[in-house]
Amino acid sequence: MIDKLEMFIALAREQHFGRAAEACRVTQPSLSAAIKQLEEQLGVVLVHRGSRFQGLTPEGQRVLDWARQIVGDVRTMKEEMRTARQGLSGNLRLAVIPTALTLVSDLTADFARAHPNVRLTIWSRTSGEILSMLDNLQIDAGLTYLDNEPLGRVTTVPIHAERYVLMLRRDHPLASRAQVKWAELAELPLCLLTPDMQNRRIINTHLSTAGVETQPQIEASSLIVLISHVMSGGWASILPQKSTEIFLQNESPDGGLVAVPLVSPEASHRIGLIAPHREPHAPVLTALLDSAMSLSERLGQR
Missing domain, CATH: 1.10.10.10 (Winged helix-like DNA-binding domain superfamily/Winged helix DNA-binding domain)
Structure with missing residues (x-):
């Protein structure tokens, strides 16, 4: 059956x-x-x-x-039973929201080193797709938002608090600012993630609360596409601070990109690991949940 x-x-x-x-x-x-x-x-x-x-x-x-x-x-x-015979092994399937793709290696790299016989498969998916894949047993766990939209009955481990920055070219008039208010974004040409992304819905909410109505000329499902348009000049983007680090870490002091914190409000949304609400979990998933809790403690999110 x-x-x-x-x-x-x-x-x-x-x-x-x-x-x-x-x-x-x-x-x-x-x-x-x-x-x-x-x-x-x-x-x-x-x-x-x-x-x-x-x-x-x-x-x-x-x-x-x-x-x-x-x-x-x-x-x-x-x-x-396989773990009892062979030790921890197999394939662990993980789906991750695009804005957490730079965070996922903090979790999976340490996990992979600790468990070399486990093969990891990682997909980039929207938060809605992650919930659907979890329900349909297509993935073992997901890295997604925890407190903005309903998750249903899942096990959660908070890992990281996502905060937002305005991504600009260094020659932009706002690039030298220590911070920018959400309300100041009304006149900026923006390139943003597509509306099916929860990050975009979060950003739309903060813009609307600040009285800003914007229709971005460019929408994309890829952070790389957004960053490349910012680098080309003429556009700004609103991105999670953590997701910009990989683009900024190799910049020279006079490099081309700047991330300016957005304030009023200083918005924050939790990202964490979700897994089926099932006891017991498979051994490989239990090990991943333990790794997520350790990472959460190191980052001070729990």
Whole structure:
């Protein structure tokens, strides 16, 4: 039944029989037959069918909740037994919001050195995508915002307080300032992250609170794209202070970029590790949570 539950989770995630079959590495008829067999075993209809996938029935949605729990528990059991035989090993999958990509190595580098037999796979994803991937067992943990939008039932470890700066070229009139108020950004040409990013929604809230209505000429899902436009001249960007460090650390004193703290308010939002609310966690995930707590203590966020 576990294989059938995994196929059902894939179908609910992909909302398409062909894509779900591809994700499970089976033929579409095999996946369809497995879902039909699962329905017969449970005695309920799980999927609204037509010429294509039309969604889950109410019973299907409830079974999906059970399937995620059961499959997650079985995977954890298998990993625990493998650890008992071989020590800590396997693949740890982590999704990270773009603004925390410069923070993630503080966590994963120490973890990888301590556990050389664990392979790490790291994806850049939005906060919403991270929650979806966690629900669908596509990742083991995520690095995301903790206190701005609902997370649901997850285990959390606060790590870092994100604060914001105005990223400018050194020859910009505001570059010599010790700080800039959010309200002063009304007339600046801005390049910002895309609206699907939680960071952008946070920034929009602070701008609106300061009475600033702005329509950035350039939006991107990549910090590198934003920084490159700032460097080219003509634009400024609002970025988390931590994410700018990698771009500034190799700058000479007369280099091309400056990060000026934004104040009034001095906004701060917590970023941390999230994991499924499941006990016990898989051994490799338990080790990552322990590493996150150690990093949090070093950074003084707990």
